[in-house]
Amino acid sequence: MSTGLASDTRLPLYQRLRDDLARNIEDRTWKPGEAIPSELDLARAYGVALGTMRKALDLLESERLVERIHGKGTFVRRANFNASLFRFFRFQGPMGDRHVPESRILGRKVLPANARVASELRLEEGEGVIHLSRLRLLEGAPALAEEIYLPLAKFSPLAGLPLSHFGNLWYPLYEEVCGQIVASAEETLTAELVEAAEAKLLGIATGAPVVVIERLAFDVARNPLEWRRSKGPADQFKYHVEIR
Amino acid sequence: MSTGLASDTRLPLYQRLRDDLARNIEDRTWKPGEAIPSELDLARAYGVALGTMRKALDLLESERLVERIHGKGTFVRRANFNASLFRFFRFQGPMGDRHVPESRILGRKVLPANARVASELRLEEGEGVIHLSRLRLLEGAPALAEEIYLPLAKFSPLAGLPLSHFGNLWYPLYEEVCGQIVASAEETLTAELVEAAEAKLLGIATGAPVVVIERLAFDVARNPLEWRRSKGPADQFKYHVEIR
DNA sequence: AAGTGGTCTAGACCACAGC
DNA sequence: CTGTGGTCTAGACCACTTC
Numbered sequence: 001m002s003t004g005l006a007s008d009t010r011l012p013l014y015q016r017l018r019d020d021l022a023r024n025i026e027d028r029t030w031k032p033g034e035a036i037p038s039e040l041d042l043a044r045a046y047g048v049a050l051g052t053m054r055k056a057l058d059l060l061e062s063e064r065l066v067e068r069i070h071g072k073g074t075f076v077r078r079a080n081f082n083a084s085l086f087r088f089f090r091f092q093g094p095m096g097d098r099h100v101p102e103s104r105i106l107g108r109k110v111l112p113a114n115a116r117v118a119s120e121l122r123l124e125e126g127e128g129v130i131h132l133s134r135l136r137l138l139e140g141a142p143a144l145a146e147e148i149y150l151p152l153a154k155f156s157p158l159a160g161l162p163l164s165h166f167g168n169l170w171y172p173l174y175e176e177v178c179g180q181i182v183a184s185a186e187e188t189l190t191a192e193l194v195e196a197a198e199a200k201l202l203g204i205a206t207g208a209p210v211v212v213i214e215r216l217a218f219d220v221a222r223n224p225l226e227w228r229r230s231k232g233p234a235d236q237f238k239y240h241v242e243i244r
Numbered sequence: 245m246s247t248g249l250a251s252d253t254r255l256p257l258y259q260r261l262r263d264d265l266a267r268n269i270e271d272r273t274w275k276p277g278e279a280i281p282s283e284l285d286l287a288r289a290y291g292v293a294l295g296t297m298r299k300a301l302d303l304l305e306s307e308r309l310v311e312r313i314h315g316k317g318t319f320v321r322r323a324n325f326n327a328s329l330f331r332f333f334r335f336q337g338p339m340g341d342r343h344v345p346e347s348r349i350l351g352r353k354v355l356p357a358n359a360r361v362a363s364e365l366r367l368e369e370g371e372g373v374i375h376l377s378r379l380r381l382l383e384g385a386p387a388l389a390e391e392i393y394l395p396l397a398k399f400s401p402l403a404g405l406p407l408s409h410f411g412n413l414w415y416p417l418y419e420e421v422c423g424q425i426v427a428s429a430e431e432t433l434t435a436e437l438v439e440a441a442e443a444k445l446l447g448i449a450t451g452a453p454v455v456v457i458e459r460l461a462f463d464v465a466r467n468p469l470e471w472r473r474s475k476g477p478a479d480q481f482k483y484h485v486e487i488r
Numbered sequence: 489a490a491g492t493g494g495t496c497t498a499g500a501c502c503a504c505a506g507c
Numbered sequence: 508c509t510g511t512g513g514t515c516t517a518g519a520c521c522a523c524t525t526c
Contacts, residue, residue, distance in 0.1 A: 012495060038511060049497040054512085070512050071504035085485060185487045191435030191453045191478035209435045209453045209478075234435035234453075239483075241329060243429045256514060282492060293516040298493085314493050315523030 017046060017056035025065055025076050026220055035073040036066065085187050085213050085239070089143065089232050101136040101143055103168045106201075108132050110152060110159050117149045120216055120227040128152030130159050135201055142202045146230040154180055154225065171217075180225050185217040191234055198231060209234035261290060261300035269309055269320050270464050279317040280310065329431050329457050329483070333387065333476050345380040345387055347412045350445075352376050354396060354403050361393045364460055364471040372396030374403050379445055386446045387480070392472040398424055415461075424469055429461040435478055442475060453478035 021042075024030045037045070043053040057074060060066045068074045112126040121129065129149050136144040148170075150158065157177045166173060174180045190212050199206040210231040217226040265286075268274045281289070287297040301318060304310045312318045356370040365373065373393050380388040392414075394402065401421045410417060418424045434456050443450040454475040461470040 014495080040511085049499095051498085052496055055495090057512095068512060069505085071506080071510080073505095073511060085483075187485050187487060189483040189485075190481055191455055193437075193451075193453050207437075207451065209437050211435055237434055239329075239433040241431050241433075243431060258514080284492085293518095295517085296515055299514090301493095312493065313524090315491080315525080317492060317524095 013048060014052050014055040014059070017048065017053060018059040020046075021056060021060060022063075022065060025060075028220065030076050032076045032078040035075050038073060085189055086144075086230070089211075089237050101138045101168070102140075103166070104135045104137065105163050105166060106133045106135055108159075108163065113149070117227060121149065121151050121224045123151055130155055143236070144230050144232045145198050145201050146228055148226065148228040150226050151224075154178060174225070181219055182217045182225055183220040184222070185215050188214045189239070192231070194231065202231070202233060204233050211237040257292060258296050258299040258303070261292065261297060262303040264290075265300060265304060266309060269304075272464070274320050276320045276322040279319050282317060329433055330388075330474070333455075333481050345382045345412070346384075347410070348379045348381065349407050349410060350377045350379055352403075352407065357393075361471060365393065365395050365468045367395055374399055388474050388476045389442050389445050390472055390474040392470065394470050395468075398422060398469065418469070425463055426461045426469055427464040428466070429459050431460075432458045433483070436475070438475060446475070446477060448477050455481040 021036070024036070030036050036042070039050060039053055039057065042057075043050045046053065057066065057068070061068055064077055066074050067077050109131045110128055111131055113121065113123050113129045115125055117123075117129055118125040118127065123129070128151075130152055132148040132150075134146050134148065135142055136146065152159065155174070155178050158173075161177065171182045174182060191209055192212050193207050194202065194204065194210040196206045198210075199208060202210070204210075211234050213230045213232075215226075215228050215230070216224055217228075219225050265280070268280070274280050280286070283294060283297055283301065286301075287294045290297065301310065301312070305312055308321055310318050311321050353375045354372055355375055357365065357367050357373045359369055361367075361373055362369040362371065367373070372395075374396055376392040376394075378390050378392065379386055380390065396403065399418070399422050402417075405421065415426045418426060435453055436456050437451050438446065438448065438454045440450045442454075443452060446454070448454075455478050457474045457476075459470075459472050459474070460468055461472075463469050
């Protein structure tokens with residue numbers, strides 16, 4: 001852990017502190033789940049007042065990079081996908097911990113990236129990608145149809161791994177088998193009409209409306225790792241916001 | 245403006261300060277757009293340290309109840325609907341200031357509230373409501389079809405007002421003509437297939453997918469004022485979030 | 489120059505977790 | 508009991524706006 005504040009000296013001190021602390025998280029000097037030094041230690045190490053260090057940590061907390069637990073310490077947060085749009089599909093609870101839907105893999109192919117996939121994953125068109133399609137079910141009922149694309153260069157072990165080794169949650173698998181850690185993601189939502197094949201999979205009428213969620217997942221350095229496109233019945237989806 | 249901190253003495257001081265300041269906004273002692281007293285004045289009035297008062301104001305700012313302008317003062321924010329889901333319809337910019345779509349009123353009726361409308365507006369079934377339907381257009385092209393319901397008891401002047409007096413933005417009209425001020429809202433998003441009549445209005449094929457946004461708007465005391473249901477072509481809609 | 493919010497300091501005391 | 512984060516104070520100085 002360095003204590004040299006490189007960045008623009010014009011910025012407020014607490015901002016520069018935040019950047020420096022964030023760097024320790026991004027380069028995994030401080031690892032997810034671990035405690036970082038106490039506020040007092042950090043303040044002393046950087047030679048700043050406690051209040052200033054607290055303000056820097058307030059920023060990191062509001063960005064959800066760290067979590068503070070009264071009496072215990074300050075911890076690096078694990079990426080948490082409870083904020084995913086998927087949670088607005090009524091048939092499932094907060095995704096990622098409980099109520100993980102059952103997963104049925106329908107196919108796996110290695111193929112050259114088409115223009116869209118290449119652009120999302122920042123590959124050259126024609127580079128190898130692993131394409132997986134799966135159906136997710138809740139209590140036996142089809143819920144989501146997903147198409148998943150992974151760059152072959154980073155995920156080659158998955159091309160040959162027996163399908164039975166894929167569980168319901170794939171991000172831990174990416175980490176164990178390929179050493180690739182999903183740290184953040186972007187999701188986009190639209191709606192479409194479902195085509196015959198997918199309608200059959202989902203057990204709905206052809207031409208019924210589906211909500212489409214596209215997710216691009218990144219590693220800590222913000223390199224794209226996975227692109228997925230998921231469809232679920234629109235009548236099972238409800239997104240809610242407050243405006244003030 | 246009172247300076248007595250009534251609420252639970254167990255809560256942190258800055259929380260109780262926040263509540264007390266918020267009350268001055270809610271009961272319009274401090275009106276939208278106006279400046280509230282300076283931080284130093286407030287701290288002295290309540291007999292607290294400046295830092296504590298600043299922390300209370302930080303809360304109000306994060307809740308978007310006030311806006312702080314360096315060197316000028318702290319101002320009560322006007323309700324601002326730039327956060328609305330409508331802004332994810334690509335055909336329009338941030339709604340509420342620029343790029344307000346043109347508004348064409350298709351009908352106005354006074355009728356008894358059905359079960360759904362009554363429940364949303366917290367009325368008895370059968371109570372009078374004003375129902376308006378309008379089409380919003382951008383550069384002459386149909387963009388959104390809206391059904392709007394207002395409780396007759398609060399909005400009776402609108403039942404007879406010439407339709408030409410309705411402009412493109414209705415919330416200022418509600419305030420001028422009926423003294424009803426929209427302070428916040430809740431929006432819900434789903435997708436549906438569009439029916440023949442609305443498809444024709446929107447200039448899309450019958451059975452095309454539409455994104456449906458329902459909005460329940462409230463006054464400062466959180467009484468429901470207006471319920472509206474808006475539909476727009478799904479292929480014109482794209483919602484984006486970041487997960488970390 | 490006067491008044492506003494923004495930054496930073498130094499230190500006291502409180503509340504919670506864990507040994 | 509010690510160490511952690513949480514609250515609160517009192518005051519200095521800076522940066523921006525307005526007159």
